[in-house]
Amino acid sequence: MPLPLEHPPISDEVTLSRYPFLPQSGPWIQSLAQKEGIDLDTLIDGDFMEETRRRGRLRLVESISNQGGVDAVAMRDIHTPEGRVLESFSFTYSRLVACACENEVILSRWAQAEAERSEVLLAVDEGAIEDVAKTYLSKVNFTVSPRGKKVWQIGLSDFIELVPGITGARWRLPNQDINDGWISLRDEDSYSSQAKLARILRERVKSEIFEDAKKKTANLNEDLVLRLAEATTIITGLMNQRSSEVMELTGAIVEDWPPCMKKAVAELEQGVNVNHFGRLFLASMARVIGLPVEACVGFFHNAPDFSQETTSYQVSHVYDREYTPAGCGKLKLNARCAVLPGENSLCDQPWLDHPLKYLKSQQRRRSRETQVVEDSSDTRDDS
Ligand code: SF4
Structure with a gap:
């Protein structure tokens, strides 16, 4: 269904700055930039925009590290001209940095967080x-x-x-x-x-913010990307750190997980909307390998529709009913297998028809390797 071709006019400046992603906000922010003398150089380097950049960076950092979107509360009173400049240009700056990261996962996470923020505000904003x-x-x-x-x-x-x-x-x-x-x-x-x-x-706000930012990314020139390198390095580093933290949740055993399980965890972590089959598979795998319910719920924190209450209920249901994970055949049918023939020698084995067999095989290999190390150490000690 295409979006409405005509947008209702919005003249209320509080609304335009509170929801800076609105198509109606673009021309207003441009006129505000002219009035306040804010151009691209000022936004990136100008002293008097430092607070705006800080808020912009915060919007991005929160989108990666926070559960539940960007903090909906503005840093300054949005009913003042300064507060409106801060809110609207911090959005512009965070979008600029997110685009300059040239990483769709970061862009998606940022769009998701901005959309979640708008949901919190709109749920009580009767005027807008x-x-x-x-x-x-x-x-x-x-x-x-x-x-x-x-x-x-x-x-x-x-x-x-x-x-x-x-x-x-x-x-x-x-x-x-x-x-x-x-x-x-x-x-x-x-x-x-x-x-x-x-x-x-x-849902619609997220996809519109994301698509708009993707177009803007394609139009960024190299000079601008380099000027924003300090901010983008921080954001990209934070993103990498978060991903490895989640993967390390269960220690060394993560290395033994089958690729389909790693894929489900990684996609949820990146805010991808994993289908119902994939979610059920992940929760039942988590149960079988002995992860606590809370750790399993943690996998879903960045899911686009995450709700602590609903997810805890659903995960507990899987644990209580002792659901067993689906086999490779069903995972392939439901687009949840992570490999193609030839990509993973273990998954290619004719007997490998269940992810738990993958896990078991990895654990046995690990135990054999540990044994060899211990044996060689004993030999050295004896000699
Ligand atoms: S072949 Fe089986 S174990 Fe390997 S990734 Fe696909 S579904 Fe998972």
Whole structure:
């Protein structure tokens, strides 16, 4: 479903700076740059933009290290001109650095964090949510409940396109109120209709921020990339450090994990939306190899739809019911095998039809190697 061709005009400067990724914010930020005398050189090197750059770097660092998106709270009062400059240009700066990292994983993580931040804000921003929704959804409307609360409705095609990235039974189509091509986002005590609309918008906001940044990356020149090298080195280093921390979660045993398990962990860590089959496989592998529930939940922290409560419940369910991991045949059918023929000699073995056989084989190899080392050490001691 294409995005609406016409965007509702937004003139409120607080909204434009709070959601700087909006298409309506671009021209406003440009006019603000002219008014304040902020050009690219000033943004990158100017003394009076140091605080803005710090906030921009923070936005990026949080997107890699924080669970739950960029801190939604602005560093300065956004109702002041200075606060609006800080918010909008820190976004511009963080996008510039994210693009200059020339790494799609970093770009995706940053887009995800900015989208999560917008969800937190939109869930309570009654003044802006309608305009933001009309910017990103082809059909949006609301009715008023007997309790006087807005019940948002969106077009069926928007819903079908956006909810596959969201887990949980409440988002499945058979559980919706559908009427004449509209889906009503039911108001629940613990999940308001507006919060649900904000959750759906997060999906579209992330993909729009990500696609826009990818285009900007393609247009970066080398000089600019080099000027931003200090900031990009910090961000890239942080990203590498986080990835290895997760991989080392269970110590040396990680080396024994089959490639399909490593792939699931790495993709979740990078914010990729691993399919249901892949998630179930990972949780059941984690159970079988004896990882604690909390460690398994930790694998999902960067998943696009992560919720501590829901994930803990689902992982506990897998542990309690003692689910066993799927075999290689099913993993291949569900696009969760990580190798092609010829890429991994162990996976190529005719008897290798289950990831646990891979793990067992690796453990036996390791134990044989340890034995050889011990034997040779004993020989040396005896002589
Ligand atoms: S062949 Fe089996 S063990 Fe190896 S990566 Fe594929 S699914 Fe995993």
